[in-house]
Amino acid sequence: MKRLAILAVLVCIGLTLQAQSFKVIVNQSNTVSSLTAKEISDYFLKKETKWTNGDAVVPVDLSAKSGVREDFSNNIHGKSVSAIKSYWQQYVFAGKGTPPIEKNTDAEVVDFVKRNAGAIGYVSANADVSGVKVLTVNK
Numbered sequence: 001m002k003r004l005a006i007l008a009v010l011v012c013i014g015l016t017l018q019a020q021s022f023k024v025i026v027n028q029s030n031t032v033s034s035l036t037a038k039e040i041s042d043y044f045l046k047k048e049t050k051w052t053n054g055d056a057v058v059p060v061d062l063s064a065k066s067g068v069r070e071d072f073s074n075n076i077h078g079k080s081v082s083a084i085k086s087y088w089q090q091y092v093f094a095g096k097g098t099p100p101i102e103k104n105t106d107a108e109v110v111d112f113v114k115r116n117a118g119a120i121g122y123v124s125a126n127a128d129v130s131g132v133k134v135l136t137v138n139k
Contacts, residue, residue: 027118058116
């Protein structure tokens with residue numbers, strides 16, 4: 001029983017550390033201050049395409065090679081980057097749209113989000129997020 005309790009604590013610590021490996025950001029003008037992981041996933045998978053004010057949601061991903069993207073995909077989508085890429089291949093093949101644009105660095109994501117009112121992105125936990133709003137992510 002004691003081992004089970006220790007394992008539970010270690011799992012919680014691991015989930016907390018993973019969740020802190022990235023920040024979800026939006027444009028300063030966005031009135032949203034927190035979202036659930038499911039809401040964020042729906043925006044990035046384009047299942048939801050409008051903010052509550054009616055503006056178009058413009059998601060921006062980091063490069064598929066990014067460790068931060070892998071953490072984001074696992075924590076937000078509950079799937080690996082390769083599983084998400086497969087989702088997008090099917091989505092594109094079905095003629096339903098295109099995946100989010102990709103940027104190579106945190107700085108490029110921040111700059112994109114600054115310049116686009118409907119943008120949502122994510123960056124590493126230690127990234128400079130001056131000029132954008134960091135969201136609280138609720139599970």
